[in-house]
Amino acid sequence: MSFSGPDAAGFCYAWPEPENSTLAMKYLLWIGLFLIIYWIMRKSGNRRNRAATPPTSRDPEEMVTCAHCGVHLPVSESIHAGGRYFCCVEHQRAAQARSD
Ligand SMILES: [Zn+2]
Numbered sequence: 097m098s099f100s101g102p103d104a105a106g107f108c109y110a111w112p113e114p115e116n117s118t119l120a121m122k123y124l125l126w127i128g129l130f131l132i133i134y135w136i137m138r139k140s141g142n143r144r145n146r147a148a149t150p151p152t153s154r155d156p157e158e159m160v161t162c163a164h165c166g167v168h169l170p171v172s173e174s175i176h177a178g179g180r181y182f183c184c185v186e187h188q189r190a191a192q193a194r195s196d
Contacts, residue, residue, distance in 0.1 A: 160181035163187075164182055169181075169183050175188050
């Protein structure tokens with residue numbers, strides 16, 4: 097039973113002793129690069145979050161359902177009458193006519 101095959105030799109040659117210092121330098125370089133990338137991503141992420149909040153109010157807007165036809169629409173585009181929401185004046189009138 098012997099472990100000194102061609103694979104073991106190849107593994108040994110993958111980590112050469114005399115180049116340890118340059119290997120460490122390479123690792124330090126990579127760590128530095130990762131730190132810089134991480135720092136930039138954090139910075140740009142913060143800026144994106146801050147910029148995304150004020151201009152578009154598309155997502156936070158409340159959605160309501162037309163009491164007549166059941167269509168979903170943003171509350172700013174709906175007609176609010178008698179505690180109910182409608183998609184258009186016609187449906188508001190129709191619902192009122194139906195309830196009267
Ligand atoms: Zn409607």
